[in-house]
Amino acid sequence: MRQVDVAVVGGGPAGIAAAIASAEIGASTILIDEHANIGGQLRWRIGLTLKDTGGLDVEPGPGLVVADALAGRLSQFDNLTILTGTVAWGLFDDNVIGISNDSEADEIKPDSVILATGSTDIALPFPGWTLPGVMTARAAQTFMHVHRVLPGRTWVILGDGEEADELQGDLERAGVDVIARSANPDDIRASGTNRLTHVEIGADVYEADALAIALGRQPDAELALHAQAKSAFVSDLGGFTVHRDESGRTSEPGVFIAGDAAGIGSLGEVIAEGRLAGLSAAGASATSLDAARKTLEEISSDRRKNAIANLWTIGTGV
């Protein structure tokens, strides 16, 4: 069992911001990420550009460039340990975190834990949704951008929001065809013998070898729920959302949550929240906390602020 001041689970934008904030003020910090490289969504959502830096000392720019810059920053702290390829699979009494990688398992005992576990794609079922060739937008992005393989050549997209637009841009950049889009999961049917060959939208039939579900993302807060943190369904934050204040404090002592895991947000919002959670968890001075709060206040949309402010008054969900 390893003892640390602060453990951060998830090395995306929010988790990186939290880990840097915690390490900057001298707290012994561990950052845990299941992927081979830290960066989180910046590694697969490559169309993203960082405009607001959320109080992080980094140049705005393309997400991938920012991810590399942040990885460089993290490596400069002697009091920060980065565990990549490591899954945090449970959050137990006294905030003990169960972790494992390919070869071993261990436990971490932090004074505070910050959950920055990101989001999961929303996948609504429809006829044929289990056929090979039908996948989430994130699967398509991960295989194209991280693994450099095309899941298909002729695509249909289910979804009409920002995620669908983003994926269409990704597919066009990869040089493949998007032949149709449907906004309605009740009006789409995938078919094929052993894999996808056709998609029906209403009365129209398309020949396609790939269908991406791009209906948006929902907070991935399983560890907080494992720790029995209170939660509720808040559509403005993307679904089941853990009760927390602007600093990310949940109903459970020493358990913080930040970023998309605490409510789907913009890059600037999740970074600013991660930074504030990191400073709070590590016991920063009132001056630093006020500055980080001010940055978050400036960046956050009114919708997000209102949804977070109301969280504690909604009542307990699951």
Added chain:
Amino acid sequence: MSDSRHSEPDQSRRIHEHPLLGELETADMVNITVDGQQLQARSGEPIAAALMANGIDICRAMPESGESRGVFCGVGRCSDCLMTVDAVLNVRTCVTPVYDGMRIETQHGLGTWLDGQP
């Protein structure tokens, strides 16, 4: 189901050039076998990516219906892409890296352990 889908390895699904990501870095290639057929993979890439690059999208067949399953979430959550790897059942191929000499098999139903137990 025949193995006809393995008969024409299609490496053209590899993204060699990308406007934002640039040229694909060269990697050591390793040999893997998939249902007995020898294929090449980039060292360290996930099994499912190596299969996809070789034109294989089907990972397993459901226990009762026999319906095919392939990559769905692509990030280790959904368990649709389970296959039998070096005689170990239910390996999540989207998050398990290949290595030289790996033996991968389409998993039928719950699969069969080496001792014959289901």
